Amino acid sequence: MKKFKAESQRVLDIMINSIYTHKEIFLRELISNASDAIDKLYYKSLNENLGLAKEDFKINITSDSEKRILTISDNGIGMTSEQLEDNLGIIAKSGSLDFKKAIEKSDDINIIGQFGVGFYSAFMVSDKVEVISRAYGAEDAYIWSSTGSDGYDIKKTKKEEAGTTVVLHIKKDEGNEVAEDYDSFLDEYTIRDLVKKYSDYIRYPIKLTLIKDDKDENNASSEDDIKDTQNQEDIEKDEKDFDILNSMIPIWKKRKSDITESEYFEFYKNEFHDFKDPLRVIHTNVEGAINYTALLFIPARAPYNYYGKSFEKGLKLYTNNVMIMEKSKELIPDFFGFVSGLVDTDITLNISRETVQHNSQLRKIASNLEKKIKSELLDLLENDREKYETFYDQFSVQLKYGIYESFGANKDVLIDLIMFKSVQNDKLITLKEYVNAMKEDQKYIYYACGNSVAQIKAQPQAELVLDSGYDILLFTDDVDEFAIKMIEKYALDAEYKNAKEFKSISASGDLGLTKPETTEEKSDDSTLTDFIKETLGDKVSDVRVSSRLKNHPVCLIEEGDISMKMEKVLQSMPNNNDKIRAKVALEINAQHPIYLKLKNLFENDKDTLKEYAAVLYEQARLIEGLSIESPSELASSVITLLAK
Ligand code: ADP
DSSP states (O other), X not given: XXXXXXXXXXXXXXXXXXXXXXXXXXXXHHHHHHHHHHHHHHHHHHHHTOOOOGGGOOEEEEEETTTTEEEEEEOSSOOOHHHHIIIIIIOOSTHHHHHHHHHHHHOOGGGGGGGTOGGGGGGGTEEEEEEEEEOTTOSOEEEEEEOSSSOEEEEEEOOSSXXXXXXXXXXXXXXXXXXXXXXXXXXXXXXXXHHHHHHTTOSSOEEEEEOOGGGGGGOOOHHHHHHHHHOHHHHHTTSEEEEEOSOOOOGGGSOGGGOOHHHHHHHHHHHHTOSSOOSEEEEEEEOSSSOEEEEEEXXXXXXXXXXXXXXXXXXXXXXXXXXXXXXXXXXXXXXXXXXXXXXXXXXXOXXXXXXXXXXXXXXXXXXXXXXXXXXXHHHHHHHOHHHHHHHHHHHHHHHHHHHHHTTTTTHHHHGGGOEEEETTTTEEEEHHHHHXXXXXXXXXXXXXXXXXXXXXXXXXXXHHHHHTTOOEEEEOSTHHHHHHHHHOEEOSSTTOTTOEEEEETTBSSOOSOOOOOOOSOOTTHHHHHHHHHHHHGGGOSEEEEOSSOSSOSEEEEEOSSSOHHHHHHHHHSTTOOTTOOOOEEEEEOTTSHHHHHHHHHHHHOHHHHHHHHHHHHHHHHHHTTOOOSOHHHHHHHHHHHHHO
8 A cells, every 4th residue: 555645645634524515526527537538648649640539539427326336437548557656646746735725725625626636526525436547558457546544556457448437436425424415426317417517518428327226136346346337338238328418519619699607607617727707708709811719718816826936827729629738828928827718729730739839820819819808808997897906906916017027018918907006096097097187287107116005195205296286106016116117108199199207206306396495595505415425325325405305304215227116126036136226315304303403413413413314314214115224223323312
């Protein structure tokens, strides 16, 4: 007996002890595995001219309610003993751990398929699971068996044809702590319903065979039973043979008017392993130079690993009824990587996966899909704001990153899809909405980096902008400012005649504001500011009297291309951007009482002035939402001042 790897064991424990109410999903997972295995063999046959016909493939379900055995067999690609071990025993993938984490959060086993551990759902309903498999082209067959907790065995066995049979020894209803209805999984009508509900679109026939009770008379041992269930011819006489359970018509091949919303939703959830309904379904049928059908879904939430390395974008690609690729990356741009779905086309692809990448017709489809997705998202934005905001909450970073990473090349596609919080309105607005609401004399689109509207409102630099009646966009995500630097300007007109530039409220130079009146004489100030600059050294590029502050004593102003927020983001990146620094100037409000104090100290007590300078600088950083640069120096300056 071999032990499961620790991670696999954890998933198994979840399955075995599951009190999950939708245990029925196990059937869908096993049928989906069977269908995938057939896809693989059919694809191989086309590629290598093996001459297998699509009509020869099938999935058989047999139910023996007396012996409580349910089997799911396919004549697909099968598995060698190594593959049985790798795929069902040790599962080296990180999927199992991710699954465990996700389950702790959502408690919904329905998502199991996302993690590449769907097979284990069999243990929700079975005491024992056996997998008899013969790889295509191999002589030997192997049987993998496990009762879950202890481990698994793999032994040599016999099997007539290539493919896999999963044998489930269905749990008994009695003796369980929680009342369950395992019996129903052996029942003809339940099986029919489940196949209809979850697997109707599977493109291979799914047949059901009920094994009659009187089969018992043979007194066969358990292992023989299993072999019997494989050998269709032997049992054909004794059993009632049923028709094909699934319609085999993929949903995307049906007329749109014949499909209900809930059918689309069920298909999406089953096929793409989500437990939430999608926000939008895009079903398009294009005929012309290129013929294709696309069925795409905009999810309501990001997949668990969406922003991680293990996420793979892509659409399923079918040509002429053959699934060519599980995830064709070429069909979808990175910035719409959250879209899931499939494309079915009649273009003759020279099946090899490499050629898919360079196919000009596929590129054309991809470009059409990009336009289509954009227009559907805009439609959502205009006509169902609440749904769009749900979407935006999940994927805004992706859209903004799309602008940044292409150095602005994709900005025309994405610019009208992005939104930021408006400080005046405290809600998300688009750039179009911002510009439409701009005051006549307003020169710039103002933005500020921070965590909340309240924080920005409290920022000294925001005071004059807001007092002038101008709105400020709140940038909360790391990527925001990087993306905006790529956009540079926004215009309502396509020719960019009236384009408005973006301006950080912390930028130096002209902010396009009417200056507050200053009563202070400035002629003798430079000696004071020079002294403070000297005290602060490299921390600031300049110290000066401010023309923009009203009530706050100090603020930091950005002088170069790198903002303070960008400095923070760049420094947090792994490839050591330590040397990248934002150039900032410290501005002091000459009308603030502190200013008189500073002047006084400059005349009478330069040592104390140094402590003041240190405290004011750190305070300006804190207001910006930055961390204290030199905590120990600040602490000692504060204590020195308190002790005076
Ligand atoms: P997933 O199907 O998401 O990868 P599973 O846990 O359901 O995860 O299955 C693990 C692997 O076992 C599959 O990727 C496949 O390689 C193999 N497998 C499962 N069922 C079959 C089958 N009926 N025929 C061939 N291979 C199978």
